Amino acid sequence: METRNLICIGCPMGCPLTVRLKDGEVLAVEGNTCKRGAEYGKKEVTNPTRIVTTTVRVNGGTENMVSVKTREDIPKDKIFDCIRALRNITIPAPVHIGDVILHDVAHTGVDIVATKNIER
């Protein structure tokens, strides 16, 4: 049996987790103080994922940049592919929170959405 010690990133409490594994199967997650912690512990040792946040350029808006995020978490090893896919995108103002900036980023099936309102 294998044990992994993690810090939960589900919320700022940062609970110390112990995940017990056998043959790649998660047997137990301990140390979490909520449901999210158990999910994070399981995921982190099998398929670690992250929400990615960055910015893209805006044309003709009150600001040069609009902040964006992946609508859901994506596999950790796709973070840089996601950033690269957004590097040369410029979108016209206005942009509103929740507007889709890019569909299916880096073949993750997850959309990139705006997180700020930028008016013209």
Add this chain to the structure above:
Amino acid sequence: MKYYDIVIIGGGPAGLAAAVAARKNGAESILILERDKELGGILNQCIHNGFGLHTFQEELTGPEYAARFITQVKELQIEYRLHTMVMDISSDKIVTAMNREEGMFQIQAKAVILAMGCRERSRGALNIPGYRPAGIFSAGTAQRLVNIEGYLPGRKVVILGSGDIGLIMARRMTLEGAEVQVVAELMPYSGGLKRNIVQCLDDFGIPLKLSHTVVDIKGKERVEGITLAEVDEKGKPIPGTEEEYECDTLLLSVGLIPENELSRGMGVDLNPITSGPKVNESLETSLEGVFACGNVLHVHDLVDFVSEEAAAAGRNAADYICHHKTSDEIQDRCLQQNTIQLSTENGIRYTVPSEIRMEYMPEELTVRFRVGGVYKNCYISCYFDGERILHRRRPVVAPGEMEQIKLTREQLAKYPLLEKITLKIEEA
């Protein structure tokens, strides 16, 4: 002269939450004064996620979190002025402000809520030797350049200080293509949240060197490199431990200082430990009808708790103007008032609030505090005079993470002669 019941200084997370709560508690005439071009304060440049789990039960980015409150402010038709700098507040609550449209103007307020936030400690406060080349930024300045302006301030980066903004910027600069070589921290523990060490440093293989500091900055026009050295328990560099790093940029994330020039000018008593106003259970400062909340009061780690604290200040300010007592009544009240002092011992640096007036004690009061060092397997204890009424076991407490306990009115009512509440850390 203009007249408002409540004037809120600052339209960041604290000012917004205070305004919303004040309106919902019956205050009709409210004005928010904001010096930037938009509401939301520092949240606008905090594009990362992790905000709002406590307040909205979902994980939001900074701008999304701000937008939730800005929407409420607009729906509740709360007045605000942007691009407006407050120059002075007098002890009788005359606010002097200026902006381009109106020039200099004055507002007589019945209540003032201080919500000016904090600013970053700068290089000048650190005494690092070397020239003053370009390429040295506070982490927050770099954050603004990258996230708002759209510029990358450097390509090869060293970060001094492991505050949350520094950690967040280590990841942000990495994503934008810069090479972040190391984060150095003077103290033997990180000043930031554990989750940020995991997701901002560990995820990208960026080393965190505890008990290390910058002892030299090279370069005259632009930073060319820095020298790190290990420090002893007293924070003094240990000769022979120096390491050279070639870099064009040094980011500083070495602490935040509440911005209290206006508070000081109006004669509010400040707490030398928090650098923020001393407040009572109502988050009211030493000046009656002047309230404080958010990072101007004490530096927080989580905006959710700023919002919670600011909402309390907003409610209390609304109560204050709605039940404005005559000075005779206030005098009477002062005479019969039972005031309990909150004090700290052994490892706890401060509490907010620092006193409780029993007459105004809410049903439940959150007492927030920070510890002075890392303690493992300890107890946080609360004493009512000599009697221990709370003894909470904690696997670990650290200065980077604010703590809180709740006191109830019912609990305090059982101790009518109570004079002092003491918080301390006790070893297991």
